[in-house]
Amino acid sequence: MKTNRSKVASAKFFTKLGYSTCWEDPYILKSALAVTHRDSVLSITSGGDLSIGLLLDNPIHVVSIDLNTVQNFLLELKLACFRGLEHPEMLSFLGVHPSNDRLRLYEKIESHLTPSARNYWFQHRASIENGVLLQGKQDHYFFHFGKLLRILCGPQKVEALLNHTALFSQRHFYDHVWNSRRWRWIFDIFFSRLIMSRYMDSSHFRLIKDIRFGPLIRKQVDHVLRNLPIWENYFVHWVLTRSYPGGSCMPPYLQENNFETIRSRVDHITIVNEEIETFINRHDRWTFSKFNLSNIFDWFDDDSFIAILQEISKKARPNARLCYYNLLHHRVIPDTLTAFKRKYNFAMKLLQQNRAMGYTNFELYEVNPDSMRRTMLEDE
Numbered sequence: 001m002k003t004n005r006s007k008v009a010s011a012k013f014f015t016k017l018g019y020s021t022c023w024e025d026p027y028i029l030k031s032a033l034a035v036t037h038r039d040s041v042l043s044i045t046s047g048g049d050l051s052i053g054l055l056l057d058n059p060i061h062v063v064s065i066d067l068n069t070v071q072n073f074l075l076e077l078k079l080a081c082f083r084g085l086e087h088p089e090m091l092s093f094l095g096v097h098p099s100n101d102r103l104r105l106y107e108k109i110e111s112h113l114t115p116s117a118r119n120y121w122f123q124h125r126a127s128i129e130n131g132v133l134l135q136g137k138q139d140h141y142f143f144h145f146g147k148l149l150r151i152l153c154g155p156q157k158v159e160a161l162l163n164h165t166a167l168f169s170q171r172h173f174y175d176h177v178w179n180s181r182r183w184r185w186i187f188d189i190f191f192s193r194l195i196m197s198r199y200m201d202s203s204h205f206r207l208i209k210d211i212r213f214g215p216l217i218r219k220q221v222d223h224v225l226r227n228l229p230i231w232e233n234y235f236v237h238w239v240l241t242r243s244y245p246g247g248s249c250m251p252p253y254l255q256e257n258n259f260e261t262i263r264s265r266v267d268h269i270t271i272v273n274e275e276i277e278t279f280i281n282r283h284d285r286w287t288f289s290k291f292n293l294s295n296i297f298d299w300f301d302d303d304s305f306i307a308i309l310q311e312i313s314k315k316a317r318p319n320a321r322l323c324y325y326n327l328l329h330h331r332v333i334p335d336t337l338t339a340f341k342r343k344y345n346f347a348m349k350l351l352q353q354n355r356a357m358g359y360t361n362f363e364l365y366e367v368n369p370d371s372m373r374r375t376m377l378e379d380e
């Protein structure tokens with residue numbers, strides 16, 4: 001069987017902590033996949049937030065996979081918090097609240113980690129001491145942007161943006177105060193191909209042709225700042241304040257009212273250190289019914305994209321669902337793969353509600369392996 005190796009597996013970015021939080025909206029994922037107690041989910045780990053959050057819908061099983069073992073060490077650490085800490089301790093330990101006590105809290109949960117994760121965190125004690133949620137490379141990139149905005153636009157203006165509690169005043173503020181030439185200028189430079197490639201990794205963007213990144217990403221960001229309630233948008237708060245306001249304005253896995261439910265289900269997650277391409281190739285038929293694929297296809301060339309979808313279509317359960325984002329490089333599953341039925345209207349509606357700014361596309365498909373097999377037989 002042909003093995004499709006990921007083209008980014010060897011990029012330096014993927015050997016370090018890239019994402020300490022997930023920059024994808026869990027409410028979009030919940031609506032798109034509609035996970036129930038009958039589902040087995042394959043989910044990209046990234047910061048771990050979404051894989052953990054999926055437990056709230058009580059699936060039989062979540063397999064959380066990442067080619068970057070460091071991302072999975074982070075997921076282990078987050079899961080260990082549920083096993084060994086109380087809720088306020090978890091928020092302090094991870095870095096949502098200030099604390100001088102993180103290494104002591106770490107001792108309480110260390111025994112819940114695998115030896116390799118323990119070894120990694122032993123070598124990265126400073127990351128724990130400084131609050132692990134604040135350490136991802138992408139998170140740093142956003143924090144730099146937040147800091148720059150405070151310096152160039154003024155802290156009062158940033159506070160004023162965050163303090164809105166009604167949509168009409170937020171929109172008025174956005175139109176008449178926020179959306180200035182200066183904002184557009186700062187944004188387009190900070191999110192240009194040049195700066196993003198230097199800070200993230202040029203392999204992230206190798207498939208994107210000659211377009212200006214800034215204005216395209218800004219269009220989506222402007223929609224969020226103008227049309228979606230800022231007082232519920234923990235992503236905006238994270239960038240601008242390096243923290244979450246609390247209550248329900250934080251990722252669901254960190255919310256107090258979800259703590260005990262998640263704690264009782266942490267054993268439903270299995271962590272896999274592998275490229276999804278190889279994992280899917282060697283896995284059994286009919287295993288997964290839901291697929292949360294982050295924006296991994298941004299890095300797949302056409303052949304690898306088709307190859308993995310063909311494998312998924314053989315291994316998905318009937319009526320499975322699969323979703324993914326695209327930053328700038330739109331990947332649509334070709335009609336020739338008849339196992340996949342595109343849910344375009346619903347996906348576009350969800351994209352409009354996406355509080356995690358920046359993605360220009362979201363795709364949702366229903367997967368029915370039988371139809372693909374039938375077409376292949378007809379073709380023969």
Ligand SMILES: C[S@@+](CC[C@H](N)C(=O)[O-])C[C@H]1O[C@@H](n2cnc3c(N)ncnc32)[C@H](O)[C@@H]1O
Pocket residue numbers: 006008014018019021022023024044045046047065066067068071138274275276277294295296299
């Ligand atoms: C696609 S990245 C994007 C992160 C996301 N947009 C966010 O900010 O939350 C998420 C994770 O996918 C992992 N990844 C990328 N390609 C993969 C592959 N082929 N197999 C498994 N994991 C992959 C990366 O290591 C990374 O941790």
